[in-house]
Amino acid sequence: MTALAHRARRRPRLGWNLLGLLVFATAGFPVYWMIDTAFKPAKDAIDPDPSLLPTSLTLANFRRATEVADFWGPVGRSLAVSLSVVVVGVVVGMLAALAISRFAFRGRKAVIVGILAVQMVPLVAMIIPVFLLLNDLHQYDKLSGLILTYLTFILPFTVWTLRGFLVNIPKELEEAAMVDGCSRTGAFIRVVFPLLAPGMVATSVYGFIQAWNEYLYALMLLSQEHQTATVWLGNFTTKHGTEYAPMMAGSTMMAVPVVVLFLLVQRKMAAGLTAGAVKG
Numbered sequence: 001m002t003a004l005a006h007r008a009r010r011r012p013r014l015g016w017n018l019l020g021l022l023v024f025a026t027a028g029f030p031v032y033w034m035i036d037t038a039f040k041p042a043k044d045a046i047d048p049d050p051s052l053l054p055t056s057l058t059l060a061n062f063r064r065a066t067e068v069a070d071f072w073g074p075v076g077r078s079l080a081v082s083l084s085v086v087v088v089g090v091v092v093g094m095l096a097a098l099a100i101s102r103f104a105f106r107g108r109k110a111v112i113v114g115i116l117a118v119q120m121v122p123l124v125a126m127i128i129p130v131f132l133l134l135n136d137l138h139q140y141d142k143l144s145g146l147i148l149t150y151l152t153f154i155l156p157f158t159v160w161t162l163r164g165f166l167v168n169i170p171k172e173l174e175e176a177a178m179v180d181g182c183s184r185t186g187a188f189i190r191v192v193f194p195l196l197a198p199g200m201v202a203t204s205v206y207g208f209i210q211a212w213n214e215y216l217y218a219l220m221l222l223s224q225e226h227q228t229a230t231v232w233l234g235n236f237t238t239k240h241g242t243e244y245a246p247m248m249a250g251s252t253m254m255a256v257p258v259v260v261l262f263l264l265v266q267r268k269m270a271a272g273l274t275a276g277a278v279k280g
Contacts, residue, residue, distance in 0.1 A: 031255075037248040038062070045245035061249035068246065069224075071253075074232035079257065081143055081228065082211040085150045086204050092151075093158030094200065098188070100159070101166040112163075118156045126152075127220055134221060141223050149217050154207045161206075165199030166192070201265050209258055229254050 037045050039057045044050070065071060100111060130149055131140070139145030169192055177187035215230040222228065233254070236247035 034248050034251055034255075037245055038252040039249075040245055042243070042245045045248070061245040062253065064243070064246040065250040065253065068250075069232060069235045071232065071250070074227050074229045075254070075257075077143060077226065078212060078229040078254075081147055081150065082208050084147050085154055085211040086207045088147070089151055089154050089158045089207050090162075090200055090204050093155055093162050093203070094196070096155075096159045097162035097166055101163050102171070115156045115160050119153070119160070123153060123216060127216070130217070131220065140221060141226060143222075143226065146218060146221055146228075149221065150211050150214065154210055157210075158203050158207055161203045162196070162199060165196055169195050205261060205265060208261060212254075212258060 036054055038061055039054060039059075040061075041056060041058050042061065044055070099105075100108060130152075134140045134145045134149070137145070139148065173191050173195075174184070174187040177191045178184065182190060213230060218228040218231050219234075222231070233247060233250055236243040236250070
């Protein structure tokens with residue numbers, strides 16, 4: 001009976017493991033196909049009967065990608081925009097989330113509802129108003145204008161996410177620090193900020209990914225001279241067709257900064273994602 005009960009307990013676990021492997025394979029296959037195509041010869045990338053496993057490898061696609069329309073310029077601009085959005089968004093978002101979660105003021109619920117409402121508006125619906133506004137502010141075709149635009153949809157996400165982390169940090173910790181002689185600012189820096197740091201890291205990574213991968217606004221608000229990395233990928237589509245292998249090589253190189261960032265902060269990010277799972 002003991003062996004039968006042990007087997008019965010293992011069956012559901014095996015089913016969940018198989019389901020997890022299926023989800024992983026489904027989510028990971030496009031990434032594998034991108035990397036596989038990046039290393040394929042150009043003729044194999046357009047083969048109507050492609051092979052799942054690489055038969056030959058080449059670095060010619062990466063050389064071709066770096067030669068198309070100044071690869072490093074768009075990547076540098078994307079890094080500058082993404083890092084600026086993350087820094088400004090996290091600083092402003094942290095202060096806003098602190099005010100919402102720690103202080104009672106008139107219109108607090110309206111602010112929270114407004115943050116949620118802004119995130120529900122489709123980005124494509126705001127293209128024309130944003131274009132007209134930036135044009136009036138003389139920020140059209142400028143990286144500063146693109147940064148301001150990205151903040152309009154990344155900042156609400158940052159505020160809402162950091163508010164969730166702050167709510168799960170007991171106020172009693174700040175009050176105890178203030179009883180021991182800390183000011184409110186000192187209590188926040190010495191007590192709350194270290195506990196909030198993993199949440200800030202997780203929020204920063206998601207904000208960076210959103211800004212790094214954004215395509216529509218970068219295409220509409222910047223000229224070819226100031227294009228970012230996502231728009232740069234469009235150079236592989238011409239009137240003669242699409243160069244799929246170099247495009248996948250460029251996409252692979254574009255994924256490197258995000259992967260490196262994730263590897264550097266993975267421990268903090270994992271802690272941030274699980275923070276608040278148990279309150280107290």
